[in-house]
Amino acid sequence: MSDKVPVTVLTGYLGAGKTTLINRILSEPHGRKYAVIVNEFGEIGIDNDLVVGADEEVFEMNNGCVCCTVRGDLIRIMEGLMRRKGRFDAIIIETTGLADPAPVAQTFFVDDAVGKQAKLDAVVTVADARWLRERLRDAPEAKNQVAFADVILINKTDLVSAPELREVEMRIRGINPYATIHKTQRCQVPLPEVLGRNAFDLDRILDSEPAFLAGADDRDHEHHRDEEHSHDGHAHAHHHGGLKHYHDEEMQSVALRSDKPLDADRFFPWVQGLVAKEGPNILRSKGILAFKDDPQRFVFQGVHMILDGDHQRPWAEGERRESRIVFIGRNLDESRIRQGFEGCVA
16 A cells, blocks of 8 residues: 555635645645646636646546546556556645535545545545635535535634634534634644545544544434524534534434444445445445454445445454444435344344
């Protein structure tokens, strides 16, 4: 795995600040070289003088939207880049602001030639603190970008009040409880917090996501009495010790946990059947599994219908052997998913 080139997918709605972040990555003296695949779609592009001065390779996809026509283009460009392997340390793919990041991410699972030489490192989403609430109401792509992210930059925090910023963060948490959040102005965040995250590396699933261990299941069941409906009718809030926790009625995360060992012969057909049927609605899935008579932890993650999994390491002595899974998606039938999962217990 170590010789694979890491790839960061950078996404975010129009005007959120993706280009600002790219220009920072290209101009700061971090000692690393990045090949950048940009996709222009009615946005102000990367400063080409800066790009040339920064001694980087930039490959521009100018045929429109990354989400519709891009996979063939992306594979072609990635193959071209791989022929120049050694001339750069990592690759950044900036998607158009209207793109769903899933097809880009899937490329690294479905194309063998790309998958052998490059690995998906993380999906980073830049969100506009001032406009995100409106975009979550009227733009499904904005919700997809939040739901899919491993790292989220809430940018332009200077344009909103502290209570507004708090509400934006809670709305993001209502859609994606597992992403790492940074609050920024002009995308000022230490670059190691964005690049080299290994969030898609099965061996690192837990190292990069401590929230996954913290027990989303526990949070899901902390329903409090004090409830209010937001004015847009799409989300409602619970007050948790003064914090409002939003639960998006269309987009949600379903967290499952069992301290009983699972039957592998039941689990795999169940989860494959689930993503085959619900794949378009399930944006991300990931889990750590404890199978009966199996001394090793099994980890998996998925993008829509594509699942990838492997044994990670032996369970440590004294380690709590339990299975945890999370599905993030829209209009998921939580009770049916829970019931199916419970049927996999050995």
